[in-house]
Amino acid sequence: MATAKQPKSILKKASYPATTSSKEDRDREVALYHANLIQQRKDIELNIFFSTETLIDYPLAKSPYDASNPSPTDAKEFKQFLRPFQPTDYDELIHERNTNEKCGYTLCPNARVKDGSGGKYRILGTNGKAKDFRVVEKEELEKWCSEACAKRALYVRVQLSESPAWERDAAGSTVNIDLLDEPKSAEGAIAEGLEKLNLEGGKAVKQQDAADLALERGDTGLAAKNGLVDVNIQEKEVQRPAQAPSLDDLSGRVDTMHLTLEGHTPEFGSRRQRRHTEDLENEEDPDTDWRM
Structure with missing residues (x-):
């Protein structure tokens, strides 16, 4: 009895490249890959450490610059140093500056405030309204020299990436950081001064x-x-002597006297009277224009 033949497949056989490397070579490549990642992470962390150490002494430029108008050079370098930072790294920078009795905002040359009174919390009110108040920790208030610098520092913090720098892509490594108070150019400062x-x-x-x-x-x-309008009030001159009203003068206004207010009679009352008088005259003298 003849055996049945298997049908021939029309699909092409997949060709795989021959693996020439041995298991030891592949293991070596994997180990080198992870070693490079670890070394890259250590380099970035060391860079953040040196950046934090440098930013403790900022700002470098003195008067007339301040936190509201920092030096353009200091602001530019501050942004470059912060690119690999995470929010936790930025918190460490604030802590190091506070340890040196400096304001937590890097571009502020002032010292931080110290509250010598007891207690852990403080109540802050705004606009003098009872409903607009906040309960803030005393330690949080002592990080800054003022509430304005606290806003400037937190404005920078929210722009930092939560992911570590060694896990970011190329686009994330070039992110730009904005300041709440950007440095003013020379032309802008002159224009503001003139205003x-x-x-x-x-x-x-x-x-x-x-x-x-x-x-x-x-x-x-x-x-x-003085920039005012001339207003001259003069009394009206009367040429004839004043006369008291007589009954004859009031006889024609008896029907409208109830409408008089402070010596003035509204027009609608006398107008209605005139209209009624005109209607009576028209009835007594009918129109005869139609006659030839």
Whole structure:
């Protein structure tokens, strides 16, 4: 009895590249790969350590720079140092600065505040309203020189990546950090200074502007010098002597006297009276224009 033949497959056989490396070589490659990752992590951590050590002494530039207008050079270097930082690394930087009695915000040259009173918590109120208050730890308040610097520092912290620098991709390693108070350029500082400059005093300038506006309106009196409008109240001159009203004068206004208010009679009352009088006249003198 003839045996049945197996059907021939039409699919091509998959060809796999021949593995020339031995098991020892593959194990060596895996070990080197993980060793490089560990070394890269150690290099980044060492870089963060040196950056923290450097930023303790910041800011390097002195007056006229401050936390609200830091030096452009200090701000640029501060951003570059923070790129590999995580929020926990940034907290360590704040702690190290506080240990040296400095404000936790790196670009602030002031010392941190010290509250010598007892207690662990403080109650902070805003706008004098009972509902707008916060309970804050005393230790948290002593990290900064002011609430403004606390906002600046926390504004930077929320921009830091939670993932470690050795696990980030190429795009994450070049992230840019913004400051709450960016350094002002020379042109911007000059323009801001000119806006605040007051050569004649604030009140004098406002009065002069108002006086100029009054002159444009045509006011030339004494009040125009102070920026006001001339208002002169004069009593009306009466040429004839005053006469008391008679009954004859009141006879024609008896029907509308109840509408009079402080000597003035509204127009609608007398108008209605005139309209009624005109209707009566039209009935007595009918229209005869249609006649030839």
